[in-house]
Amino acid sequence: MKFRTPNSGIVATLLILILSARCFTAELSARRDGLLKRPNILWISLEDISPDLRCYGDAYAITPHIDRLAQQGVLFTNAFSHSGVCAPTRSGIITGMYPTTIGTHHMRANGVPPAYVRCFTEYLRNAGYYCTNDAKTDYQFAAPITAWDDNRRGAHWRNRPDSTSPFFCVINLTSTHESRIRQPEQAYQKLRASLMPEQRHDPAAALVPPYYPDTPLTRSDWARYADLITFTDRRVGKILQDLEEDGLADETVVFFWGDHGRGLPRAKRWIYDSGIRVPLIVRWPGHVPEGARRDDLVCFLDLAPTALALAGVAVPEHFQGQVILGPERAKEREFIFAARDRMDETRDIIRAVRDKRFKYIRNFMPELPYAQTIDYMDQMPTMRELRRLHEAGELNEHQRLFFRDRKPVEEFYDTLADPHEIRNLVADPTFQPQLQRMRVALDVWARETEDLGLIPEPILDDRARPEGRWRTTQTPQIVIQNGRVSISCRTMGASIAYALGKPAPGQRSDWKLYSQPIALPADTRLRARACRLGYRDSPIARAVVR
Structure with a gap:
């Protein structure tokens, strides 16, 4: 296990800047010589969605367009985000680096990444790609004007001035965001009315996870979430139809993904699988087999290097992900890693490592409970229901775990036998070899990626902006x-x-x-x-x- 992370210091930064310049020069030379036959690349991004799709085996889901996309491409069963919340996730995606390495790991921070870090789309633009983003950024720093040719609501591949130029297009669909689950009843009923009767989800048929109380309110939130996915599925279908109508489907690599887990309590913001396991589907006609499924571990830091490799662009040495498609595809990794740090107004430091079966979690602030109050999260009806029933003493043993006064220092789960991660096996003698193996893996990762999580945020802020001054x-x-x-x-x-x-x-x-x-x-x-x-x-x- 080796991560491409530079040593701190000016010399290392200068070296990386020189190597980046060489990458730019090589791309220009290749473009001039006409050596690259490059596909278009389309990312369809959804917010706050776990793999709760029919193509992933969820019988409650109604997702015909996404299912069809999966039938036409490859579905990744072990795809993960490095964070359980949007801004650190998107910071890592756009830079190709762990937020814990570049100082963008706290939720709602104004980060100052090292000088060698750029938005990876600059490498694509430099290679002749028209890069467009509709419209969410949320990178933990302002999106620079050098990142995109067009970065606004309505940005689209159809807007490129030269219709023959290759494009990299990101369309962010926000209709599955947690705020839409708890939207006012009138707005929700309007959305629900836009669905066909057979597309509307019956709360009585919902299968709520065991860490939620099975009440009409939690079932209602789950059904609303499922309705939002079906509504968004139609929007995905429209995007794919536009691609077909433009005659571009066969020459475009389509990536479909969600930025982190579902926008419900103990999912979004957390690094249990409910918060970091995500859908990822890729369609690339003639290059990936139709209807394929891959179980190798992939993470969102792989998106940037994969896009560059598909475009024939050299992948910068400092990137921390790997190429997952095409002739430059890397060998399978053994682990993926995730982090949770300050979450809005609440402090925390949690790290996790996962392989295909086991998950190890280390809580660096065990004195802080899981269920700290986060104003935004506590607006969710399910969260209010959890707190109400906890105060009334009506939660069962699994549901009460979230309300313990302290967190355990370590958690260890067999995700195959216990997919909801409610049975902590850290003291089970049967699994001590696996536990020790993952402890070591997390230590190595933290050291090699120069994890900044243990440095207090005020110190990081002062390093980035001495005396609070923006540079x-x-x-x-x-x-x-x-x-x-x-x-x-x-x-x-x-x-x-x-x-x-x-x-x-x-x-x-x-x-x-x-x-x-x-x-x-x-x-x-x-x-x-x-x-x-x-x-x-x-x-x-x-x-x-x-």
Whole structure:
């Protein structure tokens, strides 16, 4: 087990920046020589959804479009997020690195990743891909203008100026978010009315997990969640239909995934399987067998390197995931890892390691209970029901586990025999060899990835922003010689965007990613702006080609 994580320090950062520049140069050379036959890549992302789909064996689910996608591609049965909540998850996806390595692990933080860290889409843009995101970012830092050609509601592959250019398109569907489960009754009934009668879920037929009390209220939340999935399934079908109508289905790799587990208590925000096990389906006509199932362990840090590899782009050495498709596919890993840290207003430090069968959890703050009050989470009716029944003494032994005054220091589960992770086997002599093996694995991972979790957040904040001051990327310098424009920035790790001409009133600037000198005709007006993750963008530099 070896993770590609740089040693701290300026020398290591400079080395990685040099290697990244070489990656950019190699991509440009390959593009000029026409050596790369590259597919389009489409990500369909859902929020707050576990593998509660018919194609994953859930008989309660009604998901015909997603099921059809699974029949046309490969379904991953052991796909996991590295976090049980959206922002740290998406921070890891966009950078290809563990949030615990780059300092974006606390929920709702303004991170300042190391200088060598970029949004991986810059590598795709540099290689000629049109990169578009609709529209959620939630990266724990502001999305830089260098990350996307188009980053807004309604961004789409159809908007690319050159219809022959390859695209990387992300469509984030938010209709399964936890807030939609608890939306006002009138809004929910309107959504439910949009479903056919046979698509509406009967709360009486719901199979609630054993860690929930089986009450009409918990069944209602579960049925609402299932209705949201069916509603979103239709939206997935529409996206795939658009791809077909554009004649692009055969040349596009489609990834379907959910950002973490379902938006209900003891799932979202937690690193039990209910919080980190996710659906992942990939369709790639002619390259992956139809109706295939893979049980190898994959995690969200694999998405970025896989996208780059499919595009023929060199994967940066500092990425911590691995390629899971295509000729560069890596060998199967032995473990996946996950983390929970500060969650909104509540402190915590929890780490987990999992193989195909066992899960080991280490609680670094056992003195803190599981059921700390989180205002946003406590708006969920199921959470209120849990608290009410706990106070009334009406929860059973499994349901009471969540309300213990203290957490155990260690938890160990056989996820095949106990998929709900309610029987802690840490003291069972039968499993001591497996337990010790996973203790060691977690220690090695924490050391090799330079896990920042034990460093108090105020210290991390002060390192990132001394005395609380936000740093601003330095203004780029524009040099023009014989019609060739070179742009540089003195801020280490900065990326540069440029735009030509002057945007019309009300029109957005068409910022392009700068990677090498460009030739421009005389009298061209040029604007340039530099940005670094976690910094404020630079002032705009302006010049006219003479």
